[in-house]
Amino acid sequence: MSVRFAILGLLAQRPRHGYELRAAFEALVGGEENWDVKPAQIYTTLDRLEESGLVTEEAVEQEGGPEKRIYAITPAGRAELESWFATSVGSEHQRDEFFVKLMLSLAVDGANPYKVIQTQRAALYQRLHDVTLQRQRADPQTELAHILLLDKTVMHLEADLRWLDMVEARLDEVRRQPLPQPEVKPRGRPRRR
């Protein structure tokens, strides 16, 4: 979704061609180390946007250099963009890989949940350390986007670390007075739909 709307927004500034859109997107998010969009995605997304009528191919320039297919936003595209600005971004599903790993480590014979937690915690601390260093080196005059992203990352890493502590505490509780594991019965589970 992000790239789709980014293209729409950048074309709302002025018509552009694919290669230029890629550069503009990178400038927008503060460099390719933050978000490296592949050319393939730009061009296929442009195709889809064109097919949806949100964008049109305006012209093909070729003055001395290689071909440039210039795209422009349509009124429908502007409407789409405006309604995107006016709504909040949806809850990023809690489709968390670590959560699945943790739950599996509790259920699978031979796996060690405390080790899993410790491995993850070490990685989070390492990342926090790295990001904090980057953050200190960042220049607030020229790298606004980069700094905002770093700040967000720091806050989420801290949230993850606090959560890991809570998880461990709760596992200890459960351990002291163990519960029936949520076991799957092959048949006859009531489910609503």
Place this chain on the structure above:
Amino acid sequence: MSVRFAILGLLAQRPRHGYELRAAFEALVGGEENWDVKPAQIYTTLDRLEESGLVTEEAVEQEGGPEKRIYAITPAGRAELESWFATSVGSEHQRDEFFVKLMLSLAVDGANPYKVIQTQRAALYQRLHDVTLQRQRADPQTELAHILLLDKTVMHLEADLRWLDMVEARLDEVRRQPLPQPEVKPRGRPRRR
């Protein structure tokens, strides 16, 4: 990645068929409201796992009922699972849709970054409110997975809200002493005629 490894882990417990894997996955993550895996994904993922040699079709049961294709994990599959447990989950890229929206609202004529922020903040507060209620109603005896997920959600929502405050503060700073917007230079190649 999550579903792929979840299937591997659940098959490490014992051989199962597709439908059963789906139910087991839901039990693992604490209900379909947390993570609704579609049958299509289960079956296609099983196909891919089989093709990679991490899983084999063991038998086809048919005792009175419908067909059941029973899958089992292979030694290669166990190795894969073990190495997954032993490593941390990668940094979920900061591919944040709101971030893109914010940056665009700063760059696109006619968009209002403060309104964008306010819309997002309202949605986050609403979600925080809902999740807190759910959290209070949750039964710690039977819904461990659900509670852990809710706690994680709360912490991340709080982190997002704090981050939004920081963003606003930094925008105010920038506003007081405005900087050159990260503008994309057309990179004008000298061209002759």
Place this chain on the structure above:
DNA sequence: GGTGCCATGTAACGCGTTACATGATTAT
């Protein structure tokens, strides 16, 4: 005879990725 659960899939699409391919201009 319907509804709902058990169980299996296929088809098509969206987003994103890697890898491959072409060709032109510009700077060294």
Place this chain on the structure above:
DNA sequence: ATAATCATGTAACGCGTTACATGGCACC
């Protein structure tokens, strides 16, 4: 000459989604 940059794509795959489709069994 050759490397870098400009500029465009195609093909195939992975993960995830929606929609569609089939068929048996059990219960009321």
